[in-house]
Amino acid sequence: MAVIQVDNLRKEFKRNKSREGLWNNVKGLVYRExxxxTAVxxxxxxxxxxxxxxxxxxxxxxxxxxxxxxxxxxVPTSGRVIVNGIEPYKNRELNAMRIGAVFGQKTQLWWDTPVIDSLRLMRYMYDIPPARFNENMERFTDILGLDEFKHVAVRQLSLGQRMRADLCAALxxxxxxxxxxEPTIGLDVVVKEKIRNFILEINRDRGTTVILTTHDMSDIEKLCSRVMVIDQGKLMYDGNLEQLKSDFGSGERMVVETDRIFESSQELNELGVTSCSVDGKKTQLIYDKKRINSSMLIKWIMDRYDVKDFVVKETDIEEIIRTMYGERLPLEAAADRERVFV
Ligand SMILES: Nc1ncnc2c1ncn2[C@@H]1O[C@H](COP(=O)(O)OP(=O)(O)OP(=O)(O)O)[C@@H](O)[C@H]1O
Ligand SMILES: [Mg+2]
Structure with a gap:
């Protein structure tokens, strides 16, 4: 059953035209251009x-x-969002009763108020029955480890503590x-793990629907069965993670250690090897596994070299996403791509 329906959703922002030079900026004060x-x-x-x-x-x-x-x-510029049968911006209060939101960049809590008082205020705002409130508080305090900081003012919390408090408040x-x-932005691995487990538990126990944005691909691998990829406001991919891997991740990677320096060749390229980077006696080969599988490749190498060791790795989601985002990101991937030899 669809709980969220989005049709041709579009958002345009008008902003002052950027200008260069002092005179143009002064002109800009008088004649606004x-x-x-188009953000979405x-x-x-x-x-x-x-x-x-x-x-x-x-x-x-x-x-x-x-x-x-x-x-x-x-408010959308055009198109429509229906959540639980209503248009959120037209019915903000009703919508708010049925959704929770965490913006990793900005807290929803009261800055100068101790966490526990903020949470008690939420109880009144949302009219949560006392028994339910106490039950949730007990459970969330336990899973999110709120006890150590619940009497501290929000502005004095560390980022990880603040995020845990925000999650509790949203739920x-x-x-x-x-x-x-971005619920895991800037968090250490332990807190990230806590938050991921919490999200999974809530989803499993209550059937809560979760929409998550993140730049951390491990969040995606651990939590999401479905992924939507958006770029320059356009939806580029919508499907399950496995499909994404098979559509865009046909590459596999082998690192092989040989007795002497490996030499790449035209023949390898024709077999399906797309990249070969040599670092001393260790060589990394990336190949299209639809054309050549790992056992064929290792046999080819062993016929020519004495192989000391080798590992095969599936291209991970991070690599796939880098490929999809293309050249515009200053990721190490760009440097990697320049090392394509064959
Ligand atoms: N209030 C605003 N006024 C004008 N432009 C805006 C406004 N909010 C966002 N934008 C522009 O819309 C585009 C999309 O911004 P948005 O914040 O949705 O990106 P994002 O995908 O969340 O990025 P990030 O990963 O950095 O959080 C950007 O070009 C941004 O500059
Ligand atoms: Mg953002």
Missing amino acids: YETK DDISFTIDKGEIVGYIGPNGAGKSTSIKMLVGIL LHDPDIIYLD
Whole structure:
């Protein structure tokens, strides 16, 4: 059953045209010229109850803008969002009762108020029955480890503590849907793990639908069965993780250690090896596994070299996403690509 229905959703922002030079800037104060930025460009999808969906894309892709329209903070320029049968921005209060949201970049809690008081305020705002509130508080305190800082003012919390408090606040009223915009940003591995487990538990026990944006591909691998990739406001991919891997990750990687320096050749290239980087006696080969499998490749190598050791690795999701985002990201992948020899 679809709980979220998005049809041709679009958001344009008008902003002052950027100018160069002092005189042009002075002119700009008098004659305002605007340019339009399309942050979300005619996106359509549906999300069913109980799904955990990863919404990913490079910086500026339009993720937060989409989430804000789903939450009802932003009004779409055109298109439509229906959440639980209502249009969020038209019914913000009703919508708020049934959703929870965490924006990793910005807390929803009261800055100068101790965590516990903020959470108690939520109880009144959402009219949560006392028994339910106490039960949730007990459970969330336990899983999220809130005891160590619940009497501390929000502004004095570390990032990881603040994120745990925000998650608790977003879930106290048992929402059907939670939107998490970068809930693991800047967190250490232990807190990340805590938060991921918490999300999984809530989804499993309550059937809560989760929409998550992140730049951390391990979040996606651990949590999401479905991934949507957005780039420059457009939906580039919507499907399950396995499909994404098989569509875009046909490459496999082998690192082989040989008795002498490996020499790449035209023959290897014709067999399906797309990249060969030699580092002393260790060589990394990337190949299209639809054309040559690892046993054929290792046999080819062993016929010519004395092989000391080798490992085969599936291209991971991180590599696939890098390929999809293309050249615009300053990731190490760009440097990697330049090392394509064959
Ligand atoms: N209030 C605004 N006014 C004008 N332009 C905006 C506004 N909010 C966002 N934008 C622009 O819309 C585009 C999408 O921004 P958005 O915040 O949705 O990206 P994002 O995918 O969340 O990126 P990030 O990964 O960096 O968080 C960007 O080009 C941004 O500059
Ligand atoms: Mg964002």
